[in-house]
Amino acid sequence: MKKNKNILVYALLTYLSLGIYFLVIEALGLADHTYLRLFNGVIILIFMNHLIKSNIKKNVNGYLENFRAAFVSSSIAVVLGGISLIIFLNFKDASYVRSIADGLLLAGAGEASQVGGGIMIEGLASTMIFSFVSMQYWKGVKLPESVA
DSSP states (O other), X not given: OOOOTHHHHHHHHHHHHHHHHXXXXXXXXXXXXXXXXXXXHHHHHHHHHHHHHHHHHTTOOOHHHHHHHHHHHXXXXXXXXXXXXXXXXHTSOHHHHHHHHHHTTOTTOOSHHHHHHHHHHHHHHHHHHHHHHXXXXXXXXXXXXXXX
């Protein structure tokens, strides 16, 4: 199995994009709108597809290799995001943490670590599904040769 240096690059890009997106939502006072939080899946899919496309351009065509790259990259971003969320929520008051938990179907979760852990579990499950869906799309796609 080859070392894929794109994994860490795309993981950090995904993490930073998610962080910026959630900070903007928070700054605009829209953090309580659950449907806006669902857009994080779109961000993950965008970077996952860019990673797979980049791998294919570099002749990394193995289904399992690209699946692993997509899953590991997104998982790193989700775990870093969960840790960042826990740190962020520790600076907020308990009522804010409860309101976030209630909006995420985590009713009764009163601590930042419970909310962050729940987000990480949900995010890891989502990245597994997104990786599979992305690979189902990319498994038959052949990129055109670039004309130089």
